Amino acid sequence: MARALIAVLGLVLGVLAGAALVLGNPLAWFRGLPPLPPDLAPYKTYRWDDYRGIEGGLADLLGVGERNREVALMDPALTHVRIGIVVLPAGEGAPAALAVKVSALDDDNSLWRARLGTRDYWSIFWPGEGSVFANAYSNHWILARDTFFAALAGGDRELMSPSYAVTAPPPLGDPAGVTGASGRYAGFTGEIREQLYPAPPGADRTSPDWAVAIKANPPPVATP
């Protein structure tokens, strides 16, 4: 009996230590992108509760999430996709904007390479002003790591950061950024960053809040 207990204890501790080593992959520390200047590209917070498809949490990223039949997209090609309409609030000199955001689980996710990410696509329209497209890669690895260690500590969500800068360079050097489409933003190019705010401890909701920052510059003026 004592031998069995020792074996089980060793196995469990080995699994926990192994998981901690995998999640503590130092590659994750070098994967972030520098923040955009807040005076030029302030973050706009938004809710993304009005969506169809996957919830987008860690269970979905690992492929073990249960389908919520009220919002799931049942077509085989769309089983790992989330789509929704988002209203970005007015402020900082810009009016409110209507947007469509699509997130698709990244096919290049890898537990050894500290990648649990989504490909995110935006189409944003400001009434009477113009519109842009944007795409980015969001890596949720740090969030997964903190969630794991918080769970190890008995579900103490105080151990988690209040916000996570999830935007990271896309794998394989795929281009990311902002492309102006119409109106006064036609021809603009720029960058996008996203932050995820996990639901605070004790909150009624479990879904996170989000914030997006966009910095776009006009096209260079051609000189004769």
Add this chain to the structure above:
Amino acid sequence: MKRLFVVAFVAGLLTVALAATLWPLPQHPRFRSISTVPADGGRQEEFVIHWPEDRIARPGERGSGLPPAAAVGAAVLEDSAGRRVSAELFRLRDTEDNVIGVAGRLSGTGGAIADPGRSATNWLLVIPSRGALFLAQNDVQDTTVRESIAAEGSVALAPAQAGAFWTDRPRVRVTAPAPAGDGPATTGRVLRGTSEFAGLRGSFTETWDLEEVNADGSTRGRILLSTVTIGDN
């Protein structure tokens, strides 16, 4: 005992290593891309959307009991000056009718966006296994979704879903033609792509085809997005 613990501990480490290596992370199923090569070069690919069945309803939205032109999966934002933006969500199909992705159609009017009575439209096409295409065009008329108050509350009204829109025509090319010149004949531009579509640019047209007018005045039809792209190089 000590040796047993160490062996079990190492077995635990190896279990995690094995799981991290073999864990079946989700992959998007892929459909064969159906493209052709036009006579003057490039790559032509067409995407199809059927209305109303390919509209992606927002959570809690009902698809029945609404006015004939009512559209699910749509939202409208209008400012105090009457400048309007609408957003619509769709499933995206290939020409063999397979659902291969999702599409977002955002249209806007007024101000710096479009001439009076017209709109400009952006299509966001996302094919999860292949990447995304960003399309933008000027429209031949105002194609934004309107918001109306009905007995059921606020409803979005899509022009093409009302029979009255189709009084004398079964087909509308929504993309405005480009001004005469040496450039492409259409204002529809493929601005950029990602992943498999990275480095592609080109042109596109959006066409609405009426298939049926129902007794209640609602319609069925299809949106055809025909793209022609070439590489940046």
